[in-house]
Amino acid sequence: MIQAGIAGGAGYTAGELIRILVNHPHVELNFVYSTSNAGNLLSDVHQDLLGSTEIRFSDTINTEVDVLFLCLGHGTSKRFLEENHFTEKTVIIDLSNDFRLKADTEFQGREFIYGLTELNRDKIKQACSIANPGCFATAIQLALLPLAENKLISDAVHITGVTGATGAGTSLSDTTHYTWRDNNFSYYKAFTHQHLGEIYQTLSSLQRNFDQKVHFLPHRGNFSRGIFVTAYTKYDGSLEDAKALYSDFYKDAPFTFVSEKELHLKQVVNTNKCFLHVHKEDGMLLITSIIDNLTKGASGQAVENMNLIFGLPQTEGLNLKANFF
Template identity: 70%
Template sequence: MKKLEIGIIGGAGYTAGELIRLLLQHPKTNINFIYSTSNAGNKIYKVHQDLIGDTEISFTSEINSEVDLLFLCLGHGNSTSFLANNTFSKKTKIIDLSNDFRLVADKNFEGKEFVYGLPETQREAIQKANYIANPGCFATALQLAILPLAANKLLSNDIHINAVTGATGAGTSLSNTTHFTWRDNNFSHYKAFTHQHLGEIYQTVNQLQSDFDSEINFVPNRGNFSRGIFATVYTHYNGTIEDAKKSYKNFYKEAAFTVVSDEEVHLKQVVNTNKCLIHLMKHDNKLLITSSIDNLLKGASGQAVQNMNLMYGFEETEGLQLKATYF
C-alpha cells in the first residue's frame, strides 16, 4: 500500500515533536516535509533532540501543496491566516491542532468545514471528514469525564473541576511561569473560570444534553512536572455508584483509548500513551470523576493521529500502542 504523504506546518513545538515521533514510526505514513521558517535547513533532531538517530529530515521553508494530509501545529489564531495565504490540492485533508476551528461558529472557513475531532463522540463524522479541528488538551480530559452524564441527561447541577497540567502545556516559549526556578517545587492556578477550552466543553455537553443550563466551574493549575493532566470533577448525582459505572462503561465500550477503571488512577499510568483513564467515586449526593491523560498525546498529537487513522480507514490504534513511562 502506498504510504500517506504528510506535511507538517509549524514543526518546532512540543506537540509537533510528538507528532513527528509518532508519524516516523507509523507504518502507513511518510513525512514529506516539515515547514518552519525559523528552523529552515536545520536537522529535525537539532530541535527535537530525542529523535537523533531516527531521522535525517530537515526543516524546510518550502511547501508541497500536493500532500495527502496536512497537520497544522501553529499557535492559536495562526491557522486561519496560514490557510488564507496558502492553497493546497483538493485531495489534501487537514488536521488542525489549534483552537481556530473548534467551535461551531468557526468551523466553516473558505469552503472548508471542520469537524470537531473527539473520537469518543464523533467517530462517524471523523471517518467522513476532510478537515478536522483537534480538541484542546484540557477540553479532552474534561469532556471525557462528564460526557456520559450528559448523554444520559443526568447533569442537573453545577459542575466543579480542579485540574493540573504539566509544564509542556504552556508550550516551548519561555515565560515567567515556565522557567525551572519558578516551576520547580511550586504550584499555582491560572485563568480560573475563564479558560479558553470551556467553550468546547459547553458546546459538546449541550449537544448531548440540550437542557443543561448550569455552570461549569473550572480551575486549571500549573504543576511542577513536565507532562500530563490530572483532573478531578464533581457534580450532583442521584444514582448509585453501580449505576454510574454501568453508564460510563457502556458509553465507552467502543472507545479505543478511554478506559473506566475500577481502581483509582494516577498520572504515571497515562504519560507517553494515548489513553484517558477515568475513575468514579460517590460521596453522599456527589459523583467524583477522575480523568487523566497525557496532554501532548491524547490531548494533542496522539489524538490527531487517532483522527488520521479514522479518516483513512486504518486501525484506530495504528501507531499508538504506546507504553506508559511508569518507572
C-alpha cells in the same frame, strides 16, 4: 503511504507528532515546515530523534500532501491557510483552537469536524478537515460525556485540573521558567479558561437545553507531562449505576478505559490513553480523568483522526508504552 506535512514543526506538540509519524507504518513524512529552523535537522531541535530520521526542516510547502497537520499558535492557522492554498484532497487537521467552535467551522469551503473520537467517530470518518480538541477539553469532556449523553447533569459541575509544564509551550515566561516552576504550584485563568467554550458546546449538543454552570479551575503542576482532572456534580444514582454508565459508554473506545482503582498520572504519561475513575460520596459523583497532554490531548488524538479518515485502525501507530517507572 500517506504523505503527511506538518506546519509549525519546532514546538512540543509538533515534536510529539513527528515521533509518532516517523514510526507510523502507513505514513511518510513529506515535509516539516518551520521558517526559523529551515535547513536544520529535525533532531537538532527534537534531539531524541537522532538516529530515527534524517529529515530537515523546510521553508517550502508541498500543497498536494494527503494530510496536513497544523501545529501553529492559536489564531494563526486561518492566516496560514489563506496564504497557502492546499488541494481539495488534502486532509487538514488543525491542532489550534481556530476551528473548534461552531461559528468557526466553515472556512474556505471546508467544514471542520470536531475531532473528539469518542464523540464524533462516524463524522470523522467522512471528514476532510478536523478541529483537534484542546488538551484540558479532552480530559474534561471524557469525564462528562456519559452523564451528558444520559441527560444526568442536573446541577453545577466543579472541576479542578492540573497540567504539566509542556502545556504552556516552548516559549519561556515567568511561570514556565524552571526556577519558578520547580517545587511550586499555582492556578491560572480561574473560571475563564479558553477550553470552556468547546466544553459547553459539546455538553449542549448531548444534553438539550443544558444550562448548568461548569466551574473550571486550572492549575500549573511542577512536572513536565500529563493532565489530572477531578470533576464532581450532584448525582442521584448509585455508584454501581455510574460505573455501568461509564463502562457502557466507552465499551468501543480503544483508548478510554474505566478503572476500578484510584488513578495517578504515571499510568498514562507517554500514551494515547485516557483513564477514568468514578466515586460517589454524599450525593456527589466524583470523576477522575487523566491523559498525557501531548498525546491524547494533542498529537496522538490528531493521529487517531487521521487513521479514521484514511480507513486505518484507530490505534495504528499509537500503541505507546507508559513511562511507569
